[in-house]
Amino acid sequence: MTALLASLPLIPFGAALVGLLLRGRRLPAALAVVSAAATLVVALSLLSLERLERTAVVADFVDIEVTAGVRATTATVWVAVTVAVVALAVQLYSVAYLHDDERYAPYAAQVSLFTAAMLLVVVSADLVQLLVGWEVMGICSYLLIGHDRRLPEAPRAAVKAFLVTRVGDVGFLLGIALLGVRVGSFRIDTVLAADLPAGTRLTVCLLLLAGVAGKSAQFPLHTWLPDAMAGPTPISALIHAATMVAAGVYVVAVLYPLFAATPVALTVLGIMAVVTMLLGALAATAQADMKRVLAWSTVSQLGYMTGALAVGVPSAALFHLLTHAAFKALLFLAAGAVIHAIGSNLIADAGGLRRSMPVTFVVTTIGLAALVGVPPFAGFWSKEAVLAAALHEGSGIAWVVYGVGVVTVAVTGWYATRLWLGLFFGPPRASSPHEPPALMRGPVVVLAVPAALLGFVALAPDFSARLGALSTTGPSPELGHLDAAVLVPLLASAFGVALAWLMWRRDPAADPAARLPGRGSFASAFYLDAVQDALVTRPVLAVSAAVLRADESGVGGAVRGIGRGSRGAGGRLALLHRAPMPRAATAALAGALVLGVGAVVLRAVL
Amino acid sequence: MTTADLLLVALGAVAVGAGVLVVSTRHIVRAGLWLVVNLLAVAGCYLVLAAELVAWVQVLLYVGAVVVLLLFAVMLTRAPIGASDDLDRPRWPGALIGGGAGLGLAALFVSGYRWSRVDLPSPGTATALGEQIFTAWVLPFEVVGVLLLAALIGAIVVSRPDIGSR
């Protein structure tokens, strides 16, 4: 079992190492797909796992010990299965999607590495080990977002993603370091069992939340995610569905006992969640680019997950993580098919694709239905679980989460409908669109199955308990339980869908978003990028310029001055030293004699 | 005064006398020859002090090799036969320091040992010394070997300009 668990990250890691050495297409493609499939098989074989924790001490510094090992529960395996499924789908899809890209081989290897890093985060039993996977994901996202160098925005977006997540990672690193130093170990079980003073715990939690906000694109560090659309579409699916953004939520779920004991941190998380949720949804309403719509919707859905964490139900968050991974991967891959067909990212360039791309139409419909929360699709169950959890919790922040969650459901319905209508209805605009090749179609269709049906697992008798066992030992609320409160979000989403439909009906050729009040601020996501630019980027650049100047003239000048001064002084001293050998020898021996006499005299005197 | 004392005094007188001549003679080659006398006398002191092996090593290495090398160098640098007048520079600093060092050390030794007496150890056999060198001192011994090798290579490189400049 331990070996199987350990092989989860190791298989794709090995594939990545080998793949980085390969050239061409066939071999890397085969390697990538086979390794992803092997990972999936291993993950599936682990499904019976109840709980496992096996660590070995790597280094013991007396005060602090670093371990390596694996830690897993059933929930871990589910997340791993999800990652593996999405990774396999992405690898298969990429073979066709990047069929004329000459840098396919490193791309495939990087995707494998990305997968390996995410799986490492998932199965780590040690925080340092987890951090390694966490950071490798950062570098992989940088590489993959910037894959297409010809696009003007790709390198910029890659750098942005890297820097913004890095800001959070600093907090994460500090949090882990503080935790490890205080507890004396980085082993997760030890850390969770430790009894920490409240102040330390709060500090640690807030620092960790910074990292989570960076990776999981929570307000205010969410700005990199929409820009990351510059990467190839399969990468978007990978980042948004299963890996990067899920990592933050997953880590909070794993370390949940720590947060559960720190209400202030949970409140902060809740505020972050509601802002992210609503902001993402509103921003999604006005995007012209279909991938950006999906990206903002990811931001919004991540808000649900963190909201669930904030109200104290990590099992609901993980459930939403799983379903969201399914339908969001599906949506991105389907969007990729559309882009592939019409050669443009813009909704305005699509339309009426219902007839020419029936398969894509059906799966996208399933995916959007799941996103909106139409019963019985997957998203309905998980979102319902989140909202029900917030309702049952009943504290102040839970009410806010619930309220904003319901509003967001309506907004979600609106933008999903707008996207659906914009893509598949109305007048056709593209010339002769066609279904994508089978290799792209296959993964999409396969992903449609969980997107549609995954929600029903919530009805399984011990599902909630097993999902909750990842982080809490106490009983977890029943996730598949439905009551009358379910009508509120259903009505809200129906309202959103109906509103969008009505607005579209008036002029099917026009974009409903054009008539939206506050459209400009929605489209630019409330100008947060500009705010960030003005508040952070520019001051930092100014300060760094000032520092550079100070360094060059002040510090450098001082160093150079000292250097010049000591050279001069040294030269003068060297002149003194450059005595002829006899004089030098006389001086040295006389010195020795004086010292010897001095020593004897001193001893006699003292 | 025992026999050993008498022998030491006699050999010491020879050694010191030869030493004086080494540093004061105006014939360069004779300085080397006086050095031979000095070294042989010191070797004699070693014999009296029951350090046979050291004595013979001194004869083999110093008289047989070092002094020969010195004389060789003297001859290669075209030292004149007969007295030279420019061998010394002003003597008083040297005399002051050398005399100071010699007298100071002598005073230290005298004050330390007075006229105390020790019995000489039985003549040390080479076996005992060899055992010591190859057990307790084997590492320094190896290091000395490496140092000798380095010195050998260094001497070759320095004295052959055709190797160094390449």
Next chain:
Amino acid sequence: MPVWVELVLRVLAVVAAFLTLPLLIGQTEHKVMAHMQGRLGPMYAGAFHGWAQLIADGVKFVQKEDVTPREADRPVFRLAPVVALLPYLVVLLVIPLGPSGLVAQPLDIGLFFVLSVVGVGVVSVLMAAWASANKYALLGGLRAAAQLLGYELPFVLAAASVAMAAGTLSLPGIVEAWRPWWLLWQFPAMVIFFVAGLAEIRRPPFDMPIADSELVFGYMTEYTGLRFAFFVLAEYVGILVIGALTTVLFLGGWKGPFGLDAELGWLWTLIKVAAVSFVIIWFRVAYPRLREDQLQRLCWLVLVPLALAQLVLTVAVKVAL
């Protein structure tokens, strides 16, 4: 017998050997060389086959004028022949003639003593060469110094090999430990020791320092009379010493074939020394003189590596036993 009487007897015996044996070797050289060259050699002095030729030579040398060049460094010039002779005389003190203490002065580290004292001989050559104020003498002296310094290395190494084999530095001890099969085991060492020994005493074919066709007579150019005779005598004593050392170290010293070592040991030693001395004389007739560069090449490229290899072999066999 009081200790001092015994001591005096021993020293007297050594002095006697020192005075007679070299003369014997010299006479042998005259006659052997002559016969090898197809002539008779000295025939008149002393009536029977010119046996007293060397005595006559000695008388002649004494009669000659003792010349010292004007530019020479007189004291050094005069001292050099004595210094040349002295080390060999001292070496004879420790050569064992027979078993059970038939040696002038048994020394615990006799071999080391011999090696170090033989090394002092170089100084005399340098003294003679430099004090003569003659360029041939100086050139010869430099050659001699280079040669002696160089050949000292294989000389010592070969001796070290046999000392390691015997596990002692004492000359009687080495003879005690010697076994006939060592002739095979230590054969390379013996050859090296013998050749390097020839070079040490500057015998042909290693007589570049006094190469008469190039350097007149090398460092001995300016010497006449008794002082010259001393140098010649030193050469013959050198033959004796090298022969005796080769005998003691490599040929088993007093050990003979008939099990009468205790009684006839001294005779075996003398016979072996005579045989080796004969070979040395033979070499002079048989081989032409080496050139200076050939000489150094032989030393550094043949003898030293061979000697080191012999050391390895000795250690290997010693450890294996």
Next chain:
Amino acid sequence: MHPVIPYVIAAALVGLGAYGVLVRRNAILLLMAVELILGGVNLVLVTADATVRAVLPAGGQVFALFVIVLAAAEIGVALALVLQLYRLRRAVAVDEIPLEREP
């Protein structure tokens, strides 16, 4: 045996050597004076070996042997330098070596 005798001889040799090092102009003579100092040091070591009963027997003699070997190495290198100097300048007087220029 009175150890003070060899010790005083050694002190005298060291003093003479120091004097020689300082007074002699010829590099080779200077080296000879250095040998005097080393001889004095060795005499101290050997005398101490005979006088003091050390933990390791014969330590002083071993040290003396090392010093002799080091002296041999030193003289080899030093003479190579002296001969090179002679080749360059036709002189071996140490106070004629110019040191004023940067190397």
